[in-house]
Amino acid sequence: MTHVAYPAQMDCENGTPMRRALELAWDAYCAGSFPVGAVLTEPAGAIVAEGRNHAGESTAPDGLMRGTVIAHAEMSVLAQLPQSDYADFTLWTTLEPCLLCQAAATMSHIGHVRYLAPDSICDGLDALPSINAHAKRRYPEIVGPGFGAEATFAAVLPMAVLASSFRYGSAVGHYVAWSPAAAAVALRIVDDGLWPSRDLGLNAAIDHVAALGNWATTD
Numbered sequence: 001m002t003h004v005a006y007p008a009q010m011d012c013e014n015g016t017p018m019r020r021a022l023e024l025a026w027d028a029y030c031a032g033s034f035p036v037g038a039v040l041t042e043p044a045g046a047i048v049a050e051g052r053n054h055a056g057e058s059t060a061p062d063g064l065m066r067g068t069v070i071a072h073a074e075m076s077v078l079a080q081l082p083q084s085d086y087a088d089f090t091l092w093t094t095l096e097p098c099l100l101c102q103a104a105a106t107m108s109h110i111g112h113v114r115y116l117a118p119d120s121i122c123d124g125l126d127a128l129p130s131i132n133a134h135a136k137r138r139y140p141e142i143v144g145p146g147f148g149a150e151a152t153f154a155a156v157l158p159m160a161v162l163a164s165s166f167r168y169g170s171a172v173g174h175y176v177a178w179s180p181a182a183a184a185v186a187l188r189i190v191d192d193g194l195w196p197s198r199d200l201g202l203n204a205a206i207d208h209v210a211a212l213g214n215w216a217t218t219d
Ligand SMILES: [Zn+2]
Pocket: 072, 073, 074, 097, 098, 099, 100, 101, 102
């Protein structure tokens, strides 16, 4: 198991797996769910499964969870997979996989994980393989985060959605201490009603969030 910083800006251009994951994250936001998207690629790089968060919805495609806090994007992808070995497959996700999804990727025999935005509530999960033999045998190689406007978007929008429900919760307090600049933008979105309109396309939504933080835009 390795967990290393991505060596270059993660490719989010049209047609890439991470771009598709971002599109799915935007779809989740527009549907009222937590904005995270994920896809699985086979060894040659083609997308073979897609998923997104359905936590805020009453419906989802057959076989997928909805309306529960564990209806995560990665779970949506992994729940579609027949039992097999996916050691040469890669799970791409817009936000660092949580305890639930890292465990599910391990149980699904996924070989590689790429994530775009960091999530500090995942700090320490790398220790799992050091304390559990099964996790050590199956834990995926995890690479991330990326950086740039897309990564910021992928980090800030989930923070804002979380803060809209749990403004003074422990997780939000944790983010404020961990990443004050990103958390400040997330709280501005909530407190000042600066949500990206669901009428926007993904690129305009990314630029909207970037402009709030005076970060570089996508062009
Ligand atoms: Zn998760």
